[in-house]
Every structure is written in C-alpha cells, then in structure tokens.
Amino acid sequence: MSYKMKRTFLLFFAMLTMGSVAWAQSDEKEGNNSFAMYAKTADFKHLENARKFSDNAYKERRDSNAYKNNLLRALVYSSLAVADSNRSLKYSKDPIDEAKFALARLNDEQLNYENEAQITYIHRKLGNAHLILGRRALNNNKYEEAYNHLKQVDTLSKGDIKVNHNLSVLASQLEKDEEAINYYNAYLENKGTSSAEDVLILADLYKKAGNQNERLNVLLTGSDSYPDNKDILFQIINIYSGNGSYDAVVPLIEHAIRLEPENVELNYLAGYAYEVTGNRKQAEQYYKTTLELDDNNYNANFELGLLYLRDFVSDTASIENKDLAEKYLLKANEIDPNSVNALQSLAVLFNKSGDTIQYERVSNQLNQNTFN
Numbered sequence: 001m002s003y004k005m006k007r008t009f010l011l012f013f014a015m016l017t018m019g020s021v022a023w024a025q026s027d028e029k030e031g032n033n034s035f036a037m038y039a040k041t042a043d044f045k046h047l048e049n050a051r052k053f054s055d056n057a058y059k060e061r062r063d064s065n066a067y068k069n070n071l072l073r074a075l076v077y078s079s080l081a082v083a084d085s086n087r088s089l090k091y092s093k094d095p096i097d098e099a100k101f102a103l104a105r106l107n108d109e110q111l112n113y114e115n116e117a118q119i120t121y122i123h124r125k126l127g128n129a130h131l132i133l134g135r136r137a138l139n140n141n142k143y144e145e146a147y148n149h150l151k152q153v154d155t156l157s158k159g160d161i162k163v164n165h166n167l168s169v170l171a172s173q174l175e176k177d178e179e180a181i182n183y184y185n186a187y188l189e190n191k192g193t194s195s196a197e198d199v200l201i202l203a204d205l206y207k208k209a210g211n212q213n214e215r216l217n218v219l220l221t222g223s224d225s226y227p228d229n230k231d232i233l234f235q236i237i238n239i240y241s242g243n244g245s246y247d248a249v250v251p252l253i254e255h256a257i258r259l260e261p262e263n264v265e266l267n268y269l270a271g272y273a274y275e276v277t278g279n280r281k282q283a284e285q286y287y288k289t290t291l292e293l294d295d296n297n298y299n300a301n302f303e304l305g306l307l308y309l310r311d312f313v314s315d316t317a318s319i320e321n322k323d324l325a326e327k328y329l330l331k332a333n334e335i336d337p338n339s340v341n342a343l344q345s346l347a348v349l350f351n352k353s354g355d356t357i358q359y360e361r362v363s364n365q366l367n368q369n370t371f372n
Contacts, residue, residue, distance in 0.1 A: 081129035127157030305329035
C-alpha cells in the first residue's frame with residue numbers, strides 16, 4: 001500500500017471515530033435535555049426520550065466508561081425504577097440494576113463532588129424504588145424479601161427515608177435479634193416518633209440476648225420519656241427486686257402504687273422493700289394495706305407477724321406485740337399449713353411466751369413436715 005493510500009485510510013478512520021464520539025456526545029446532551037424536561041414537568045414521555053438517548057450513548061465500551069454517560073444513565077434509570085414501578089416498559093435488566101451499575105462507575109471524587117446533588121437524587125430515587133418493592137413484599141407476607149428491600153432503602157437514602165422502625169419490627173419478627181436491637185436503638189434516637197411500646201420491645205430484645213444491664217438502661221431512659229407508663233416502671237421495679245436492690249425499689253414504688261393503688265403485689269413489695277431498708281413504720285403500713293386488699297395473702301401475713309415477733313422478742317413484756325404476732329403468724333399457717341417458715345416462727349413465739357401446749361403442737365407439725 002502506498003503512503004498516500006495509507007494516509008487516506010487513516011484519515012477516514014479518524015473521521016469515523018470522531019463522528020462516533022460526536023454522536024455519543026450528542027446523545028448524552030439530548031438525553032440530559034430530555035431528563036431536565038422530565039424533572040421540570042414530570043411528564044413520563046420526556047423520561048422515555050431521555051432513556052432512548054441514554055441507551056444510544058451507552059452502546060460502546062468506551063461510552064460505558066464515560067462519567068457523563070454513567071451519570072445520565074443513573075439519573076434516568078433510577079427515575080424509571082420509581083416512575084415505572086409496575087415495569088410497563090420493556091427492559092433487558094431491571095431499572096434498579098441498571099442504575100446501580102452506572103452509579104458504581106461514578107468513581108471520580110472531584111466529579112462526584114461537583115455533581116453531588118444529582119448523586120443524592122439517584123440514591124434517593126433508588127431508595128424509593130426499594131421502598132415500593134418492600135411494601136409490596138410486606139403486603140404479600142414476604143417478610144424476608146421486605147426486610148432486604150428496606151435495608152437497601154436505609155443504605156441508599158443514607159437515612160433520609162425513615163425505615164428504622166419497619167426494619168426493627170421486621171428484624172424482630174425474623175428473629176434477627178442483634179440487627180433488631182441496632183435498628184430499634186437508631187429509631188429511638190428520634191423521640192418525636194418513637195413510643196413506649198418501642199422501648200419495651202427493645203428491652204425485651206436485650207432480655208432475650210441475656211444483656212440485663214442494657215435492658216435496664218433502655219427501661220430507665222424510657223421511663224424518663226414516659227414516666228407514667230406502668231409497664232416500663234413495673235419492669236424496672238421487678239429487675240431491682242429480682243436483684244435484691246431494694247434501696248433502688250424504694251424511690252420508685254410509691255409512684256407505681258399511685259398508678260395502680262389496688263395492686264396487691266405492689267403493696268406487698270413496698271412493705272418488704274421498706275422493711276429490708278430499715279423503715280419499719282412504712283413496712284408495717286404497706287403490709288396492712290396489702291391485707292386490706294387481700295386478707296388471705298400469705299406473704300403479708302407472715303411478714304407482718306415477723307415484725308411483731310421481733311418486737312416481742314426484744315420486749316417480752318409487750319403482750320400487744322405477742323398477740324399481734326400470734327394473730328398474723330397463725331393466719332399465715334392457716335393459709336399454708338406446710339410452710340416451715342411460719343411454723344418455725346410460731347415455735348419461737350410460743351417458746352418465748354411459755355405457751356407449752358402450742359409450742360408442742362407446732363413442734364410436732366414441724367417434725368411431721370420434716371419426715372414427710
């Protein structure tokens with residue numbers, strides 16, 4: 001081939017190449033114009049046109065590496081993922097996947113900074129697209145599928161679309177306890193939308209995880225926000241009493257009783273907490289209140305009898321204390337004839353008072369219970 005002919009061919013191919021690039025640039029430009037019209041009017045036909053131009057600008061390998069082409073494609077297909085949520089148009093790949101593929105190629109930090117608003121738009125649209133699919137899956141009881149879509153919503157929208165509550169509920173239903181805890185914690189940070197029920201659910205998740213400290217912390221924080229919620233307050237009191245921390249029960253118990261004054265167990269617990277912490281007078285009062293509500297309450301009869309027994313032991317001349325101790329301990333024995341504690345306390349009482357007949361009766365009953 002002569003030099004002149006070779007030069008002619010090179011010029012010809014150069015012109016072809018330039019023409020191809022120019023055509024791709026034209027498609028990208030027209031696509032952006034159409035997309036701008038769609039953004040302005042929300043007219044779907046402009047989005048369809050933008051798609052056609054974007055597809056034309058994305059045919060060659062080098063086109064798919066061009067930043068502007070990928071940005072346009074991500075804008076167009078993320079919009080289609082929402083605007084055409086029923087997929088009325090034909091696609092070789094789902095619009096969500098097309099948009100994500102193009103988005104992943106936007107890896108120029110400087111250009112990303114310059115196009116931050118468009119990229120935020122893409123993320124939000126993709127988040128909304130997954131939200132639509134998540135709701136559909138939820139309506140069809142496809143909880144795992146719904147959960148996965150909502151996780152995508154949370155990730156893509158960077159928290160702009162609030163789905164933490166739904167994620168926490170779904171994670172809990174799917175027994176993804178650790179993830180449920182994380183989502184509930186994130187949701188509870190927004191006190192304007194969270195509820196006392198959310199506090200209780202999170203506390204229960206920590207209980208299932210065996211983390212009592214975090215469970216208590218959640219309930220205490222929840223009690224600050226919902227001081228009159230009985231369920232939260234009662235759980236806190238139960239945790240403290242279960243740990244034997246009656247000094248922590250005392251500051252809470254009277255508020256709890258104001259919320260539920262006829263609760264027998266609360267009134268008894270108040271009496272016991274005050275007794276353990278050294279407030280005999282309050283203990284006596286709450287034991288009596290418990291018996292006013294339920295005179296057959298074994299624990300209140302027994303503990304009240306013990307109070308008077310201790311008084312009598314320290315002052316054997318006090319006939320009143322002896323009679324009161326006998327009254328309540330006998331009642332406890334009547335309620336539960338096999339209770340060793342009540343029998344032993346009666347044995348001490350009758351021994352101190354010199355009532356030999358009653359002492360022998362109680363001692364015989366204790367011996368029978370021991371060998372039965």
